[in-house]
Every structure is written in structure tokens, then in C-alpha cells.
Amino acid sequence: MTATIIDGKAFAARVREQVAEHVKRLKTDHGIKPGLAVVLVGEDPASQVYVRSKGKMTVEVGMNSVEHKLDADTSEADLLSLIDQLNNDPEIHGILVQLPLPKHLDEDLVINSVAPEKDVDGFHISNVGLLGTGQKSMVPCTPLGCLMMLRDHHGSLSGMDAVVIGRSNIVGKPMAQLLLGDSCTVTIAHSRTKDLADVVRRADIVVAAVGRPEMVPGDWIKPGATVIDVGINRIERDGKNKLVGDADFDSCAAVAGAITPVPGGVGPMTIACLLANTVTACCRANGLAEPEGLTA
Numbered sequence: 001m002t003a004t005i006i007d008g009k010a011f012a013a014r015v016r017e018q019v020a021e022h023v024k025r026l027k028t029d030h031g032i033k034p035g036l037a038v039v040l041v042g043e044d045p046a047s048q049v050y051v052r053s054k055g056k057m058t059v060e061v062g063m064n065s066v067e068h069k070l071d072a073d074t075s076e077a078d079l080l081s082l083i084d085q086l087n088n089d090p091e092i093h094g095i096l097v098q099l100p101l102p103k104h105l106d107e108d109l110v111i112n113s114v115a116p117e118k119d120v121d122g123f124h125i126s127n128v129g130l131l132g133t134g135q136k137s138m139v140p141c142t143p144l145g146c147l148m149m150l151r152d153h154h155g156s157l158s159g160m161d162a163v164v165i166g167r168s169n170i171v172g173k174p175m176a177q178l179l180l181g182d183s184c185t186v187t188i189a190h191s192r193t194k195d196l197a198d199v200v201r202r203a204d205i206v207v208a209a210v211g212r213p214e215m216v217p218g219d220w221i222k223p224g225a226t227v228i229d230v231g232i233n234r235i236e237r238d239g240k241n242k243l244v245g246d247a248d249f250d251s252c253a254a255v256a257g258a259i260t261p262v263p264g265g266v267g268p269m270t271i272a273c274l275l276a277n278t279v280t281a282c283c284r285a286n287g288l289a290e291p292e293g294l295t296a
């Protein structure tokens with residue numbers, strides 16, 4: 001079997017088009033322009049690329065983009081003060097603090113200082129609780145993107161066996177909640193899981209989100225299963241730098257029914273869903289109907 005390649009880049013472009021249509025309607029019908037503020041602390045090279053890309057795409061879909069770039073040694077008090085200012089700015093509907101933060105900053109404290117209704121990352125403890133109890137929340141961008149691609153490929157996910165490999169707060173846990181919300185039977189596997197290969201072999205859907213290059217081989221995959229690869233790992237091979245996922249692409253693609261590539265799979269959906277979340281937050285803040293198809 002040769003898997004269908006789920007093209008995240010093309011999917012993300014369609015999501016951004018939908019977002020742009022909603023933004024246009026918000027402007028013409030209500031005179032509202034959604035605004036997204038992104039805060040970057042320090043000079044992590046990958047984070048700088050992601051933040052630049054977020055700003056560019058925010059403007060492309062017609063929204064206001066505000067970027068705050070702070071020195072790596074910024075104090076926690078100064079960062080919290082900036083977030084407080086953004087929480088109280090009526091022009092800003094979404095706030096995102098780029099992760100990872102420098103070590104001296106308390107990530108949980110910073111995340112939980114963002115107003116939950118502006119938390120377009122969906123990381124605030126209130127949003128985590130709302131998602132976990134099946135209530136309306138802001139949903140983390142990467143898992144939301146994975147869910148959109150799975151729904152598009154399968155239609156209904158009801159009754160499917162799903163294994164999420166990885167238990168991070170950013171991807172693994174919210175992904176499991178979303179799959180449960182769509183009536184999958186969900187297993188969260190991690191570094192201490194016994195017989196991981198056997199657990200993965202039972203799954204109709206495998207979401208690999210561990211951050212270990214090519215750790216899932218094709219012989220762990222049930223024939224016809226869907227593999228969603230969240231990993232973005234930079235490795236050196238044959239003297240060249242290469243980006244690979246958590247799944248061994250060639251061997252998995254030979255067995256799976258469908259698979260997301262790296263690059264060009266889940267990654268682009270993360271930013272598209274951030275834009276979607278910003279429109280959703282803006283609609284909620286203004287008591288307007290939420291954009292259809294852009295939320296969980």
C-alpha cells in the first residue's frame with residue numbers, strides 16, 4: 001500500500017483563505033479589524049522564524065499584527081506588565097507568547113497571565129479545563145490543525161482507535177481530548193509505555209508527537225492507518241541538514257493509508273489555526289456568530 005499524502009501546506013492555505021473571508025466580513029459588516037499580538041522573548045532562531053511568519057500571515061489575511069520583541073534577560077515583572085497591557089487593549093483580540101521562554105521565566109505563570117478569552121494558543125488553565133470538560137474554549141493550534149486534517153480525510157472519526165504518542169501540554173494532551181470529543185477510543189502513549197509497538201499497531205489513527213526523529217517505524221503501523229506526524233526534528237544526514245518527523249516517513253508511507261509529511265504537514269496548519277483562533281476570539285469578544293469550520 002502507498003499512503004495518500006495529506007498536504008498540510010495546501011490545507012493551511014485554504015484555511016487562511018477562509019480566515020481572510022471572515023476578516024473581510026467583520027470589516028464590512030461590523031467595522032471590526034481583528035488584532036493579534038505576538039510576544040517573543042530572546043533570540044531563539046527557530047522562534048524568530050515562526051514569529052516572523054505569524055506576523056506576515058496575520059497581515060496577509062487582513063488582520064492587525066503587533067509584535068513585541070523583548071531581550072532574553074527581560075524580567076518576569078516586565079513581561080507580565082506587557083501582557084497586562086495587551087489584556088486591556090480593546091484592539092487586541094488574540095495574544096500569543098512564543099515558546100520556549102528563557103529559563104529564568106516561569107512558563108506556567110506567564111501563560112496563565114494571558115486573559116483566557118484572548119489566549120489564542122489555548123494554553124491557559126481555564127481553556128485546558130474547558131476543553132477537558134467538552135465546553136467551548138480556545139483550542140491549541142497544532143492539535144486543532146491535526147483534527148481538521150483528520151476530519152477532512154475521514155469525515156467522521158467516531159469509534160476509531162487513536163493513539164497519541166507524547167503527553168505534552170501543547171500537543172499530546174489536548175490532541176487526546178479533541179479525539180475523545182470526536183468519539184475516538186484514545187490511548188496516550190509515552191516514554192514509559194510498555195510494548196509501544198503493540199499499542200501503536202492497534203491504532204486506526206497514530207499521532208506522533210514525541211520530538212524524537214523517525215522513532216515510529218513502518219512495522220508499528222496497522223495497514224491502512226492514518227499517521228499524523230507532529231515532529232519537527234532537525235538532523236544531519238549525509239553531511240546535509242534535514243527536517244524529519246517523529247515517524248520514519250518512507251517505511252510508514254508504505255503501510256499507512258494516509259500520512260502527513262514533514263515539512264509541509266502539520267507545521268503550516270499551526271499558524272493557519274492561530275489565525276483562525278484570532279478570528280474566533282474576535283467574534284466572541286464582539287458577541288458575533290463564530291466562523292464555521294474554523295473551530296473544534
Ligand SMILES: Nc1nc2c(c(=O)[nH]1)N[C@@H](CN(C=O)c1ccc(C(=O)N[C@@H](CCC(=O)O)C(=O)O)cc1)CN2
Pocket residue numbers: 050096097098099100121141142232243262263264265266267268269270271
Ligand atoms: N506559543 C507557542 N509556541 C510554540 C508553538 C505554538 O503553537 N505556540 N508551536 C511551536 C512552533 N510553531 C509555532 O509557534 C511552529 C512550528 C512549525 C511550523 C511550520 O510551519 N513548520 C514547517 C517547517 C518550518 C522549518 O523549516 O523550520 C513545516 O513543518 O512544514 C510553524 C509553527 C513551538 N512554539
